[in-house]
Structures are given as C-alpha cells and as structure tokens.
Amino acid sequence: DAGVIQSPRHEVTEMGQEVTLRCKPISGHDYLFWYRQTMMRGLELLIYFNNNVPIDDSGMPEDRFSAKMPNASFSTLKIQPSEPRDSAVYFCASSNTANYGYTFGSGTRLTVV
Amino acid sequence: AQSVTQLDSQVPVFEEAPVELRCNYSSSVSVYLFWYVQYPNQGLQLLLKYLSGSTLVKSINGFEAEFNKSQTSFHLRKPSVHISDTAEYFCAVSGGSNYKLTFGKGTLLTVNP
Numbered sequence: 376d377a378g379v380i381q382s383p384r385h386e387v388t389e390m391g392q393e394v395t396l397r398c399k400p401i402s403g404h405d406y407l408f409w410y411r412q413t414m415m416r417g418l419e420l421l422i423y424f425n426n427n428v429p430i431d432d433s434g435m436p437e438d439r440f441s442a443k444m445p446n447a448s449f450s451t452l453k454i455q456p457s458e459p460r461d462s463a464v465y466f467c468a469s470s471n472t473a474n475y476g477y478t479f480g481s482g483t484r485l486t487v488v
Numbered sequence: 489a490q491s492v493t494q495l496d497s498q499v500p501v502f503e504e505a506p507v508e509l510r511c512n513y514s515s516s517v518s519v520y521l522f523w524y525v526q527y528p529n530q531g532l533q534l535l536l537k538y539l540s541g542s543t544l545v546k547s548i549n550g551f552e553a554e555f556n557k558s559q560t561s562f563h564l565r566k567p568s569v570h571i572s573d574t575a576e577y578f579c580a581v582s583g584g585s586n587y588k589l590t591f592g593k594g595t596l597l598t599v600n601p
Contacts, residue, residue: 408588417592417594477589481531
C-alpha cells in the first residue's frame with residue numbers, strides 16, 4: 376500500500392497564477408479530506424468528500440478555492456488566482472467508514488510570492 | 489459543534505523522563521478521540537484512538553491515553569521518552585454522525601539529551 380500520494384511536494388508560484396494540487400487516496404477508502412496547515416491557524420478542514428461527492432465545503436476560504444473528485448482514485452484542489460496569504464502546507468487524507476482514523480499524505484508546501 | 493483544546497503549545501523534557509500532553513474537548517454528542525503525531529516535514533500519523541470500550545488505549549511505541557468523560561479529557565502519556573519522540577502531537581475529536589475530525593492546535597514535544 377503506497378499510502379495517500381500528493382503532488383507536487385513543493386510549489387512556488389507568483390501571485391495571480393493558478394495552482395493545482397493533486398491527491399490519490401488509498402484504494403478502498405471512501406472519504407477524502409483536504410486540510411490546510413499554517414502556524415497561525417493550525418489545521419483547518421477545507422472540504423471533504425464521501426464516495427466522490429462533496430459533503431462539506433464550509434471550510435473553503437473563498438471562491439478562489441475549488442476542489443473536485445472525478446473518481447475514487449483522484450482529487451484536485453485548485454486556487455485561482457493565488458495570493459500570498461494562501462501560502463501553507465496543504466494535506467490530503469483518506470479514510471473509510473469501517474476504520475475511523477485518517478491516513479494523511481505528505482503534504483504540498485505552497486509558497487505564493 | 490465540537491472543539492479541542494491542547495493546553496500546552498510546547499513541552500520540553502529530558503530523555504527517559506515521563507511526559508503528559510494534555511487535551512480537553514467539547515462536544516454535545518458522543519465522541520471519538522484521536523492522537524496524531526507529525527514529524528518535521530511529514531504528514532500526520534495516527535498514534536492511537538478511542539472509539540468505544542476500554543477507556544485506556546495504547547500505541548505500539550509506548551504511548552497511552554485515557555478517555556475521561558467526566559473531565560472531557562484525553563491526555564497522552566508516556567512513562568519514559570526518547571529523543572526520537574520529538575515531534576508535534578495533535579489531539580482530534582469526531583462526534584456523532586459528523587465524520588470529520590476537528591484538530592487541536594498541537595503540542596510540540598522536544599526531548600533533550
């Protein structure tokens with residue numbers, strides 16, 4: 376089991392550019408979560424999916440953020456346009472209803488300059 | 489709504505000393521409780537969890553936590569720490585039909601020789 380795979384590991388982009396973060400959950404997991412981690416706010420849940428359907432996106436900070444899960448093995452988080460305050464580590468995690476407790480990916484460190 | 493309070497942002501200890509990392513939660517429904525550990529530049533890893541049954545739960549590397557419903561606490565303990573335990577530890581809560589986890593701000597455990 377390769378675990379939850381996120382790409383890229385690091386992303387540096389200029390303000391105003393579009394950024395796409397990618398996540399491949401563990402096979403068989405039916406929940407997928409996107410979190411953002413910053414020193415100021417800690418871990419914030421942005422959005423989560425169940426069986427590829429978005430369940431709660433109340434944590435998405437603004438319309439510049441969007442997330443999709445076109446199939447059970449892939450999800451994206453897009454920021455358009457990006458701003459310096461979006462700089463953070465973005466984590467994807469997956470789980471299933473039979474076994475509470477998430478498995479996290481290694482994260483994407485985003486720097487917007 | 490549910491919340492988690494980790495009372496100490498940093499805990500420095502000497503190697504082989506005992507340690508306790510404190511966690512209190514609030515929730516209006518029955519809860520599931522978790523401790524995660526994050527090593528530098530890595531994602532979060534599940535350390536241990538309480539879902540039901542025995543209120544004392546243990547990890548494979550010597551940590552344990554006790555669910556105390558009356559005090560709404562889930563403190564993490566280890567009788568003798570190692571240098572390799574240096575990491576950030578996060579307490580998290582999930583309640584009722586709400587499958588998402590709410591995390592505390594984290595406690596940085598630093599083990600000194």
